[in-house]
Amino acid sequence: MIIVLKPKISKREETAILREIKRLGYRPHLMRGVARTVIGAIGDELSHQTLETLLTTFPETVESVMPIQKRHKLVSREAHPANSTVTVRGQVIGGKKVQIMAGPCSVESEEQLLTTAAAVKAAGATILRGGAFKPRTSPYEFQGLGVKGLKLLAKARAETGLAVITELLSEDHAELVAEYTDIIQIGARNSQNFQLLIAAAKTGKPVLLKRGLSMRIEEWLLAGEYILANDNPNLMFCERGIRTFETYTRNTLDLSTIPIIKKESHAPIVIDPSQGAGRADLVMAMCKGAVAMGADALLIEVHPNPAKALSDAAQQLSLEMFARLMTELKPFIAAAGRE
């Protein structure tokens, strides 16, 4: 850690700070600069207590305390220089092929799901998405079909061979959801629900971790660390838009996360343009941008009749729009050197 002292402090005050740094397990190293004296506190920040307490203990003499170690370990590129990949039903996420995860926001009925599954498979998707348990802002909105939805997903998988991804909302459902799905999705609202992260990790199933609405990159990496630290190596990050002042779009899709996650971590990065935009008419352009920037997979909401959808109607693509999207994406996938 780096401790910056205020100007004009006495020798006695300086000594007191140095003593406290030693007491907290660090070896202090003094540097007298032109405008400020700076102390380098040598020691492993991850195994010792933070020195930020110095700000409270010495409010008159300590100006700022800056950690220098990154707090994420297993999730970092340093820990695992090569890309890691996640394989479900023979499909590799994080490899050469850009994987397409598509399906309805919510599983609503057998017909709705099977129609969608067949159509997205025909258009080139390899993974079927669909919510069985839905987190809803209001208690009066449709909360998903629950177990019945899970069974329909399993049926769709059996019929099409598509792998399945669905959201886990409750620790108590971890075993249940893991029984039916190939990938567990952690939603944006639960991205720092650490108990849920641990429960998801312990099922052993691959985990797709959405970025929270106001999550900084470092917090997202640390949330991912909860998965890896609980002995589950199959982690994927998924950007789905952050909350900003802009109201034109539901969220602001931060595509810079693609090169950033690639730089900081070895785990695959997936983009969800449907949540990001909240408007079907913007999804097409966002998918092209995501693929061009190196996304490993896309997660797209598709519904046979968006106007009748029980949730997030405004952002789901129709089957025709999805088929057209898949066609239009091809040259960009090729340009990116992917399949």
Next chain:
Amino acid sequence: MIIVLKPKISKREETAILREIKRLGYRPHLMRGVARTVIGAIGDELSHQTLETLLTTFPETVESVMPIQKRHKLVSREAHPANSTVTVRGQVIGGKKVQIMAGPCSVESEEQLLTTAAAVKAAGATILRGGAFKPRTSPYEFQGLGVKGLKLLAKARAETGLAVITELLSEDHAELVAEYTDIIQIGARNSQNFQLLIAAAKTGKPVLLKRGLSMRIEEWLLAGEYILANDNPNLMFCERGIRTFETYTRNTLDLSTIPIIKKESHAPIVIDPSQGAGRADLVMAMCKGAVAMGADALLIEVHPNPAKALSDAAQQLSLEMFARLMTELKPFIAAAGRE
């Protein structure tokens, strides 16, 4: 709902939209304006499907769809015009007295907790706060004492007569935590963990619902609705700072929530300046502002030795600072016509 049509649409297109509105259960009412034609769709928005799907069904003709009903019901001032109050161990929150909830960020040891409890009681606090289960951004940080922490809280309560508030992190702990605490706290990271909200509500204990880091007022009210809709009338809202672009403070404490919650809801509003500022030196001024603006209670982090705190060291007040705060607050409490 109000549907705004784009200019220059044909009679045939208009008819199609009107038909769809009827099909979705609303009675359309056409108004031809100077620049736009607007349709009022008459029907209960809370029991019918949203018309926002019209944006997808008629992308070329529908410009915007605006709901007009507020989505929260039980939590609204309309539903309960008088202030509601929450009573714990004889202390009324939301009444004439400004209640002070104080204690350490984390319960760390018997000595730490009992010392703090005695000191905050002596200074005028009526409720003891302390985290037994701690949500931590990194899996490698101190996660709380768990059940042992709960037992220490109960012991402190027995010795001092202070009521107790502590955070619930996991649905699986709802019964356990409810057994020891007087108030269940839902933290900012779990403010839209709806399963946890329901589990907390069902314990029957009063619930203090912190605002999420990027939660809009309407979403906060709707999260509160989850408590009331699950038959628990003892809800308190707690502002603890929102995430903004500013980095000087850890969060931006939004004190305007005090008059806003008072206007929109009947439930008490509590202010947590410790989380809001993340810096002990700003807590004093924020408490004064909160009391002047009508806060029903304050939630303040106090530690006998902040420099040795195992979590959030930089924002905890020492016992001396807390006693001074309580003295300095008095004239503002009087000015606000409170006790």
Next chain:
Amino acid sequence: MIIVLKPKISKREETAILREIKRLGYRPHLMRGVARTVIGAIGDELSHQTLETLLTTFPETVESVMPIQKRHKLVSREAHPANSTVTVRGQVIGGKKVQIMAGPCSVESEEQLLTTAAAVKAAGATILRGGAFKPRTSPYEFQGLGVKGLKLLAKARAETGLAVITELLSEDHAELVAEYTDIIQIGARNSQNFQLLIAAAKTGKPVLLKRGLSMRIEEWLLAGEYILANDNPNLMFCERGIRTFETYTRNTLDLSTIPIIKKESHAPIVIDPSQGAGRADLVMAMCKGAVAMGADALLIEVHPNPAKALSDAAQQLSLEMFARLMTELKPFIAAAGRE
């Protein structure tokens, strides 16, 4: 406008509101809904006073007032359904060719500028960027070469044939800057400096309008309206990143502005990934995404020796990096059906 009334208001209150609406020049149209009564106020919102004052005049009876007309006119797609283009020195922005504007953040010396100009031209750029007047957060930082910088830009143009873009900082410099540049750039900090917008428009030179750090789409369109309403048809919008809570990148580049500006306006959209990311290592991916999503031009900071740059050193590409970028962009430009 749409006026939503609170529930349970008296006939007399309703009449008073209707009278006030008429007085303000609108024709009221009453709709009784299930949960609320709604009034449609018919009249041109752009030429009449806003009815938002009803919230103040009738605080007990009016719940909300919603405008339905968009406030931008000349800049809108409605006003000009075809794409508009801007032509400088034979280069068309907004046409089939993706134009590349490249050059140093600041003009620092003749050698620096001419070296860069020759190199970016060789790599395929058609427009030379370079700041002569620089807005700096601190008064103690390098403020640009001023007129000397403008003259160097003119010299570089004479030698290479590249068109020139440079920032206008002061109304008083409008004529001066217009004399030397082909495109006037309005920076993010001045995006709502309306006097400067008017002065820039009046020079008759094409104007590139950067989005302000916290500018909503609607405000950006309205700022563009200031250019068109002052008889200058040559407007370009330029996204350069917005300010969010994220601190990993300097700003959050909002690439969704590409399809949004294309949808709402006829003017070209330019992307500035250098300011957006603040880090040279992210610029490459962002350029690919921008081109894939349909950007009409890119504005890229390039410096012959970024480490010695007098401003924004961390985000400028070296000449070699720029040449590599231009090569790597080619397949994405082709995939987007552009040149």
Next chain:
Amino acid sequence: MIIVLKPKISKREETAILREIKRLGYRPHLMRGVARTVIGAIGDELSHQTLETLLTTFPETVESVMPIQKRHKLVSREAHPANSTVTVRGQVIGGKKVQIMAGPCSVESEEQLLTTAAAVKAAGATILRGGAFKPRTSPYEFQGLGVKGLKLLAKARAETGLAVITELLSEDHAELVAEYTDIIQIGARNSQNFQLLIAAAKTGKPVLLKRGLSMRIEEWLLAGEYILANDNPNLMFCERGIRTFETYTRNTLDLSTIPIIKKESHAPIVIDPSQGAGRADLVMAMCKGAVAMGADALLIEVHPNPAKALSDAAQQLSLEMFARLMTELKPFIAAAGRE
């Protein structure tokens, strides 16, 4: 500056970095830590070039570069430990008395202004606010009376003895506005229009600098530095709300700026709750909070007939509401130990 190196770099790479640091004018000081090697670069950061370029020059070896000096000087508490005050027409801002600046958003007519001036004076205000030049988001909105408005302000001052504050929008008007006003206001949209800041400073009139919509504290202090560095000691900071994701209020009034500005700077801090809330019904509570937290002055929009106001109608107080506010504020002013 502190330079953090990546792990596992070679001796040769380290030497290259040290050489470059010396070349840029700093004296490097090496500290080998447990997880990272850190270099302290000793030298005055304000007079030397930033070392952030090392990130670009050595992308494979330098992990981060952290400045340790604050960039503001004259504006800082360090430079001037006592509070500074601004005196206009015998009224001291920053002294014991909480000054109230009140008046209409825009000057609209002689009657409107004189009525307001007399009423706010009678209620206890000492400074009259009123916009003569108005910055408007749309070019089609009322832009103020201009010179005629300035003359009316002067007339109101002559009649009431109130000092006057009005906004400066254009460098070209600096002399003109200074001729009529006692305090020059720099609005939020122009808070980083540095040419305007310099022009305002040079008039010698006191300057009230509003915080920009997305301005960090450090940037605000540096904008203030532009005033002091141009030989004008009469600077006041004014918080008027920042832009966040919240849409319930127009802006989020950040009252924590009161203790923060007091801590970092010697200049007075003024709060504008009218812009901050955008709703008259929230202004009352915000004024109480501001006074309790130590604001030196309040800037409040008051209009004899808010419903007919030509700008910002929804947020202006009526004369009666203002008189009531002044009465209700008294006990809080007393509690704060002010007059």
